[in-house]
Amino acid sequence: MADKHGDRVETILGVGTHLTGTLQVKGALRIDGKAEGKIEAAGDVVIGENSVVESSIQGRNVKVAGVVKGDIKASGTLEVAASGRVFGDVTVSKLNINDGAVFQGTCNMNAEPDKIDARGKAR
Numbered sequence: 001m002a003d004k005h006g007d008r009v010e011t012i013l014g015v016g017t018h019l020t021g022t023l024q025v026k027g028a029l030r031i032d033g034k035a036e037g038k039i040e041a042a043g044d045v046v047i048g049e050n051s052v053v054e055s056s057i058q059g060r061n062v063k064v065a066g067v068v069k070g071d072i073k074a075s076g077t078l079e080v081a082a083s084g085r086v087f088g089d090v091t092v093s094k095l096n097i098n099d100g101a102v103f104q105g106t107c108n109m110n111a112e113p114d115k116i117d118a119r120g121k122a123r
Contacts, residue, residue, distance in 0.1 A: 009027070009046070010026075010027040011027070012031075013035060014032050014033055015032045015033055017034070018033060018034045018035075018036075019036070020037055021036075021037045021038075022039075022040070024040045025039075028045070029045045029059070030046040030048065031046070032050060034054075035053045035055050036055055038055055038056050039053070039059075041058065043060055044062070045060075046062075047065060047066045048066055049083050050066060053067065053068045053069070053070065054070060055070045057072045058072075058073045058074075059075075061076040061079070062078045063079045063081065063084075066083070066084065070088045071088045071105075072088060072089075072091070073090070074090070074093070075110075076093055077092065078090055078092040079096040079097075080098060080102075082100035084098070085101070086105065088104075091108045092109060093110045094109075095109065
């Protein structure tokens with residue numbers, strides 16, 4: 001299985017798995033179970049439709065199809081699928097919230113100051 005950047009999903013927390021603590025992954029990660037604590041991935045993170053994550057999440061691109069209760073930092077895109085629920089603050093470069101999704105929190109968008117003109121528009 002590969003993510004959209006060609007990274008192989010090397011770590012999968014399957015259905016019925018419950019992780020408590022800190023999880024650090026060098027590549028891409030998929031969670032289909034339950035996690036509590038802190039998640040740090042160098043690659044993409046996918047939160048499956050039936051998963052419940054009560055953790056802070058840090059990754060390149062993050063897709064949420066389940067429930068996340070915690071802050072998310074994505075250096076790329078955060079996508080909240082129609083089935084996704086995010087309860088926490090997010091810091092992202094791009095944000096995509098699909099119809100039917102729930103997002104409760106604040107969003108800070110990273111932008112490179114040298115690529116923004118005086119009117120606040122991207123160059």
